[in-house]
Amino acid sequence: MLSRGRSAVRRIVVRAAVLAVGAGLVVVPAPHAAPAAAQALRWAPCGDPAQPGAECAALSVPVDWARPDGPRLDLAVARRKAADPEARVGSLVFGPGGPGDSGVETVVRRAHRFSPEVRRRFDVVSFDPRGVGGSNPVTCSRELLAARPSPVLKSQADFDATTAYNSRLRADCRARTGPVFDHLDSAQTVRDLDALRAALGERKLTFHGSSYGTLLGAQYAETHPRRVRAMVLESVLDHSVPTTREFLRSQAVAAQDSFREFVKWCEGAAACALHDRDVRAVWQGLLARAGRGELADPTKPGTALSPADLVNKIAFRKFYGADHAGLATTIATMDASVPLPASPTSVAPLPPATPVFCSDWRLPVRDHREYASLVAAMEATAPDLPYLLPVHMVAACLGAPTANPQHRLDARGVPPVLLTNALHDPATGHPWAVSVARQLGRSGVLLTYEGHGHGSATSGPCMEAAVNRYLTDLAPPPRGTRCPAVPPP
Incomplete structure (x- = not known):
């Protein structure tokens, strides 16, 4: 579903982007250049006094990755730093749903959708995909x-x-x-995501995609299997x-x-x-x-x-x-x-x-x-x-x-990918998660929440603990693990 308050978030992003441009935008590598060629993002406060602690930046990427020297657009990016710097693992990039949801809004206004342990150990980062929110x-x-x-x-x-x-x-x-209208597909956004990974200084990507964001994650795993550190796909789309x-x-x-x-x-x-x-x-x-x-x-x-x-x-x-x-x-x-x-x-x-x-x-x-x-x-x-x-x-x-x-996934060489899905999800049915796990072969580990709703990574202590352990320690749960439904309050 579309997130609300997009215009307000866009104002935050534009304000922060102006500051970022003044400091110098990141330069991303050409599609096949070494990731180390990227420069650091320039962060500035997002400018929302009601939501302190969030930082925003702009990431310049090609409108069409087949023409890396052609026109460019700025992607709106936001982050919240790890609450415990001494225990920090790295950056976790969130892939928003929709299509049309704002990752910037998630970080700025809804960071509580991530578990306390994730917020403690990771810089939580997200972006507005091309064509959404603050990204053209x-x-x-x-x-x-x-x-x-x-x-x-x-x-x-x-x-x-x-x-x-x-x-x-x-x-x-x-x-x-403008020109980006003809380059909105997830294969282009996969390239944007890899540029963001490089700009964050991460050798490998730690990713959490939700709903439509699972399509982005799965295609990233297929395109760059050896650049994945850990990947959670929550409420899984089957793009096959x-x-x-x-x-x-x-x-x-x-x-x-x-x-x-x-x-x-x-x-x-x-x-x-x-x-x-x-x-x-x-x-x-x-x-x-x-x-x-x-x-x-x-x-x-x-x-x-x-x-x-x-x-x-x-x-x-x-x-x-x-x-x-x-x-x-x-x-x-x-x-x-x-x-x-x-x-x-x-x-x-x-x-x-x-x-x-x-x-x-x-x-x-x-x-x-x-x-x-x-x-x-x-x-x-x-x-x-x-x-x-x-x-x-x-x-x-x-x-x-x-x-x-x-098309069917071919992500040979990717490390274990954790898929989480409610047994009774109204939009991304459990059979889709089963199918994608099978397409991932040995790398696909499905964690089933025996409850209801769209989104399951923090649905009760069993789910939350399994996801936390995987993200922090790279230890997925045993195959076939199921977590009991949590009764409604």
Whole structure:
């Protein structure tokens, strides 16, 4: 999911970058130059008095790594130094999710998402990937973004109109964003990550990637296997999924599993606001009201909520945080609300960073007949969650070029890589983590959290201790290790 407060973080980054430029930006090596050629980053306070201790810098990299002497862009970088300098191991670089999440915001405002031991032993460093936040963000017309067609395509004419809209939007975003728009894929960001490693003075990379950041980590391991010291991949994307149908099916399976787990919890928990009620019937009633434009958006009173936004803005976000109690309360409140007069609804705009996804995933759809078949198959797999976000992404990528399409990993020579995944993750299902661990062969070590939610590295003392020991001592847990679910507070 996109992080909030991006504009504020960008102001912090720009302020710090000005100071960094005054001191002299880092010079990164050409793609095949020795890492020792890099100069040190120039750090300055990030400029947010409410978040002391964070430092920011700018890292100059080529817009296109195939043309290292061509145009350049500045990547926004942030760090918090190890709390115990005497016990410092080195720098840990965090790969943010999304696509579109800000690594700078994570370090500046949400460093608590890392364990106390990691913050004690490592300089925690992250960056805004190219096209995001303070790193030449993708910029598009707000009006054009708001005019996104519904993913409910009822005819070939709708399919053609969506493809034409996508083409207009890409042209607008490219004109507003500049040359980097055509170089947003994760293969380019792998080069950025290696430049950051060198600029930090690290001979080998210690990395923690979360969600979309696991794609970056896995491709770094494949590209530079002998430059990896330790790597945690948390909530794992499987970038080997070969077809659009399999991609949508696997996403639907994971999401429906989370809904099923929510219903099961509600049936057994007296604290559930829907306890002793037919949870599915109540939910289907809300979907029907949303379909008629009669359901108020709890975040925008008086505005009708679409079925797609009910699924993705309300339910899915609660699944991310494994907030079953919060979801039940929200559903109960919405069910008791006074219906709005029936009115048309629209779907929320997709994030401007959507082109990053399109550049990494080749998900072709020939025509409306195939699209309708894919949607029908997905909804048969996830009957309680129609028009999940992956369908929106497939529709948004119709006609888009893909620079970095899916493939099976080949990371021979990489040291042990620790993969962590919840058994019931709504977005990156456990089978994806199993698949990536297998692709990594002897190097893939999967640590399973037997609970819920998106993100698992600090889900309870068992998970946290295993991850800490791996990062600090390079001692992964035994293969097949599973950590018990932590009961909700």
